[in-house]
Amino acid sequence: MTVRxxxxxxVLLAVDLLILTLRxxxxxxxxxxxxxxxxxxxxxxxxxxxQHADEEIVEAAHRELREETALGAEKVHLEQLGTYGTVGxxxxxxxVSVAHLAIAPELPTPQAGTDARDAAWIAVDDVLSGQLQxxxxxxxxxxxxxxxxxxxxxxxxxxxxxxxxxxxxAELQQVYEAVWGISLxxxxxxxxxxxxxxxxxxxxRRTTAGRPALxxxxxxxxxxxxxxxxxxxxxxxxx
Amino acid sequence: MTVRxxxxxxVLLAVDLLILTLRxxxxxxxxxxxxxxxxxxxxxxxxxxxQHADEEIVEAAHRELREETALGAEKVHLEQLGTYGTVGxxxxxxxVSVAHLAIAPELPTPQAGTDARDAAWIAVDDVLSGQLQxxxxxxxxxxxxxxxxxxxxxxxxxxxxxxxxxxxxAELQQVYEAVWGISLxxxxxxxxxxxxxxxxxxxxRRTTAGRPALxxxxxxxxxxxxxxxxxxxxxxxxx
DNA sequence: GGAATAGTGTCTATAAGACAGTATCAA
DNA sequence: TTGATACTGTCTTATAGACACTATTCC
Numbered sequence: 001m002t003v004r005x006x007x008x009x010x011v012l013l014a015v016d017l018l019i020l021t022l023r024x025x026x027x028x029x030x031x032x033x034x035x036x037x038x039x040x041x042x043x044x045x046x047x048x049x050x051q052h053a054d055e056e057i058v059e060a061a062h063r064e065l066r067e068e069t070a071l072g073a074e075k076v077h078l079e080q081l082g083t084y085g086t087v088g089x090x091x092x093x094x095x096v097s098v099a100h101l102a103i104a105p106e107l108p109t110p111q112a113g114t115d116a117r118d119a120a121w122i123a124v125d126d127v128l129s130g131q132l133q134x135x136x137x138x139x140x141x142x143x144x145x146x147x148x149x150x151x152x153x154x155x156x157x158x159x160x161x162x163x164x165x166x167x168x169x170a171e172l173q174q175v176y177e178a179v180w181g182i183s184l185x186x187x188x189x190x191x192x193x194x195x196x197x198x199x200x201x202x203x204x205r206r207t208t209a210g211r212p213a214l215x216x217x218x219x220x221x222x223x224x225x226x227x228x229x230x231x232x233x234x235x236x237x238x239x
Numbered sequence: 240m241t242v243r244x245x246x247x248x249x250v251l252l253a254v255d256l257l258i259l260t261l262r263x264x265x266x267x268x269x270x271x272x273x274x275x276x277x278x279x280x281x282x283x284x285x286x287x288x289x290q291h292a293d294e295e296i297v298e299a300a301h302r303e304l305r306e307e308t309a310l311g312a313e314k315v316h317l318e319q320l321g322t323y324g325t326v327g328x329x330x331x332x333x334x335v336s337v338a339h340l341a342i343a344p345e346l347p348t349p350q351a352g353t354d355a356r357d358a359a360w361i362a363v364d365d366v367l368s369g370q371l372q373x374x375x376x377x378x379x380x381x382x383x384x385x386x387x388x389x390x391x392x393x394x395x396x397x398x399x400x401x402x403x404x405x406x407x408x409a410e411l412q413q414v415y416e417a418v419w420g421i422s423l424x425x426x427x428x429x430x431x432x433x434x435x436x437x438x439x440x441x442x443x444r445r446t447t448a449g450r451p452a453l454x455x456x457x458x459x460x461x462x463x464x465x466x467x468x469x470x471x472x473x474x475x476x477x478x
Numbered sequence: 479g480g481a482a483t484a485g486t487g488t489c490t491a492t493a494a495g496a497c498a499g500t501a502t503c504a505a
Numbered sequence: 506t507t508g509a510t511a512c513t514g515t516c517t518t519a520t521a522g523a524c525a526c527t528a529t530t531c532c
Contacts, residue, residue, distance in 0.1 A: 008288030010249030013324070013335060049247030053333050057324045083322045083337050085252070085296045094292050096252060096335075098322050155390075170484080187486070188522060210483025211529040226520085227468065409511080426513070427495060434493095449510025450502040465493085 014097040015060045016047035018081065018145040019069065021104045022162050026123050027178045029142065030068060033118040038091045039135035047097065061100045068119055069107055077103040077161035081145050089137050099141045101148060103161040153179055154227045157199060160218040166203045168213040180230045192228050196221060253336040254299045255286035257320065257384040258308065260343045261401050265362050266417045269307060272357040277330045278374030286336065300339045307358055308346055316342040316400035320384050328376050338380045340387060342400040392418055393466045396438060399457040405442040407452040419469045431467055435460060
């Protein structure tokens with residue numbers, strides 16, 4: 001049926017990154033403005049091709065993450081999201097992209113014109129609402145990634161990746177509120193979170209204005225059991 | 240920093256399939272015996288390279304599924320699981336494999352020596368326990384896939400993909416029991432399942448021995464809300 | 479003492495889990 | 506009538522959600 005000399009077709013492998021963070025209590029993502037064709041001038045997820053044939057996929061993702069955010073690799077949550085390889089998604093040829101989800105604590109605003117070429121934080125709602133259309137099929141990657149993050153919040157300690165080393169219970173709650181787009185009662189929230197043993201460890205207290213807040217750091221328990229479910233998948237727009 | 244003529248390195252793209260089904264109330268998966276190097280003689284997941292540069296990844300997965308099971312593409316659940324591309328996973332070169340999870344109702348046993356070359360159903364426990372080691376990194380794909388299926392059972396109608404068109408409540412319960420490796424109380428199970436509106440539709444009744452059982456077919460509701468959680472991630476061995 | 483913020487306890491309603499008896503059909 | 510299987514209802518306990526007051530610090 002097939003010729004003896006048949007060879008599988010080569011493809012180009014890329015990684016794309018959906019980097020999420022919290023800014024002003026709203027969920028933001030990092031985009032870069034494309035400087036060349038295709039989609040020149042459009043916003044896109046940071047990403048790029050494998051650099052050489054021996055580069056691991058996760059390594060490529062970490063490399064892109066460092067290039068865009070200057071973030072030490074071990075301080076950021078990074079996981080594979082899915083692979084997007086539809087024919088025609090990239091006019092340059094058969095490009096298959098392994099999308100990744102990264103979650104970082106709040107970072108300084110990138111300076112336009114520096115080596116982080118025109119990177120900017122934008123509110124994810126601008127993409128989810130369709131107001132801002134990204135290059136390639138990146139709109140879909142964003143939707144898939146946000147939904148993944150929302151579901152992971154119910155079962156894992158992913159939310160702590162949005163916070164710094166130490167954080168208060170109120171800060172952790174704000175992470176949940178921003179990602180889920182709902183508001184939570186801090187008394188019930190605090191009760192449920194503290195019921196999971198090994199999830200949060202005490203880490204002193206912080207004094208600002210008013211009563212000092214207890215500080216926590218993420219514990220060893222990375223999986224929430226029982227899970228902490230969001231009430232319902234009702235409306236998806238806040239404010 | 241980089242040369243002007245730099246080109247991204249090409250890779251070979253493959254798809255692999257973890258095809259799950261229920262046989263004798265136990266979770267089974269399809270494996271094929273490799274007829275050539277590398278890993279000649281070892282069991283492996285069914286899969287293969289993209290056939291040509293314009294083949295969609297999902298199409299390649301469907302093609303492999305048809306080749307191995309002769310299953311009409313639209314009767315089987317198929318979803319992307321993850322991408323495995325570690326350097327050195329395949330001695331033939333840089334091969335990146337997009338693993339898929341497929342779930343099918345019970346199928347006839349493949350006949351050895353026919354065009355479905357030495358395919359066989361094996362109990363997933365044999366792989367999870369380490370008794371049987373598959374080729375490449377397929378052990379990991381199996382572990383990831385089973386865990387994915389188990390978690391999806393809590394939130395979706397995935398379980399109905401193991402059943403035929405119509406099924407009884409007891410049959411659906413057996414699917415959950417086999418995949419989760421625990422036993423459930425049919426009264427509580429039935430109550431929870433029927434509480435989700437649009438999840439099951441009545442489809443007559445089946446008469447065998449004893450009182451006839453009500454038959455159901457999968458409804459439009461594909462997402463369980465509230466979710467149906469398995470009790471706890473305690474032991475992972477049944478029997 | 480007042481302003482600002484953090485922290486906690488109780489009550490109620492709903493869901494979960496344990497449990498055993500009744501209904502339907504064929505032989 | 507018996508055997509075989511399917512179906513269901515109640516009670517108890519645990520969890521979720523609504524809700525308001527007290528505690529600590531700084532000024």
